[in-house]
Amino acid sequence: MKSNANRSAEIKLLISRIVVYAILGFLSFLCLFFFYLMFVNSTRSNAQLQSGFTLIPRENLFNNFYNAWHDGDINIPVGMKNSFIIAMTSAILTSYFSALTAYGTYVYNFRFKKFVHLFILAIMMIPSQVSAVGFIQLAFKYNLTNKLWVLIVPSIAAPSVYFYMRQYLEATLPIDMVEAARIDGSSEFKIFNEIVLPIMRPAMAVQMIFSFVGSWNNYFMPALLLNKPDKKTVPIMIATLRSADYSKFDMGKVYMLMVMAILPVMVIYVILSKSIIKGVTSGSVKG
Numbered sequence: 001m002k003s004n005a006n007r008s009a010e011i012k013l014l015i016s017r018i019v020v021y022a023i024l025g026f027l028s029f030l031c032l033f034f035f036y037l038m039f040v041n042s043t044r045s046n047a048q049l050q051s052g053f054t055l056i057p058r059e060n061l062f063n064n065f066y067n068a069w070h071d072g073d074i075n076i077p078v079g080m081k082n083s084f085i086i087a088m089t090s091a092i093l094t095s096y097f098s099a100l101t102a103y104g105t106y107v108y109n110f111r112f113k114k115f116v117h118l119f120i121l122a123i124m125m126i127p128s129q130v131s132a133v134g135f136i137q138l139a140f141k142y143n144l145t146n147k148l149w150v151l152i153v154p155s156i157a158a159p160s161v162y163f164y165m166r167q168y169l170e171a172t173l174p175i176d177m178v179e180a181a182r183i184d185g186s187s188e189f190k191i192f193n194e195i196v197l198p199i200m201r202p203a204m205a206v207q208m209i210f211s212f213v214g215s216w217n218n219y220f221m222p223a224l225l226l227n228k229p230d231k232k233t234v235p236i237m238i239a240t241l242r243s244a245d246y247s248k249f250d251m252g253k254v255y256m257l258m259v260m261a262i263l264p265v266m267v268i269y270v271i272l273s274k275s276i277i278k279g280v281t282s283g284s285v286k287g
Helices: 002-042 046-051 061-069 074-107 112-122 128-139 150-158 159-170 176-183 188-199 201-216 220-223 232-242 251-282
Strands: none
Touching: 002 251, 046 251, 061 128, 061 251, 074 112, 074 150, 074 159, 074 201, 074 232, 074 251, 112 159, 128 220, 128 232, 150 159, 150 201, 150 220, 159 201, 176 188, 201 251, 232 251
16 A cells, blocks of 8 residues: 555656656747747848748858948947946946845834835836936936946936845845944945855846846837947847848848847856856855
8 A cells, every 4th residue: 555655656746747847848948949040040141031931040140140240330349349338337236236225224223214115115116218208308408318327327226126135135134144243343335245245146146137138138218318320239230220221121130130139148147147056056144
């Protein structure tokens, strides 16, 4: 009886594992299939793309790369540089200052502490497009267009990142650790930079990935504030190629630029994913 019960339990466990792996495999296929399809399309000419769908790469990869790189309407190296400066700086500043704000509202006891926390959360309910209208008017009024830092500075205030950091601190940072560091004579910024930040490394890596991808793919604000050729970002360049007139339109170049635009995001994701795994497996706080 016991052996039959054990065998039945093992069969159920095996079936559950097969179901889980099948679901994960299907979801992985859905995620990777469209990346593969985009790569395939980047190897096809405009005429081949118009002819229909295929899963087999063609011979126009380097030709599309050459045409996109030497297109007279865009400058890919400049666009890549501008997008990287905006995305990386925004990711670093957003993660650091959101963590610092979350640390302040979590560790310190001050008047209106709950109000400040709820006020920041309430800002999350306001659509970004609503505040963007006033910000754009302000930028044009004070001649702040075509400046990369205008897109970087607003990203520092990120209520959703703050909320994530606050939740992570509540789960991982004992207040006793902070008080012990204060007794040892450490300054507040030293405590935050040398004790709290290593604990928050996994959360910082996650939010840096999201912030980097969001800034890299952002089209709305850069399209309104950046109109000089040497200030344009990659999404603006993709839109420029897609809006070309029929005589200059080449879908192969568009797909090639999309592939080039995704590569830096994948590299950043791989680098920060290693930090997440390392932080989770090593563990910064042991209770």
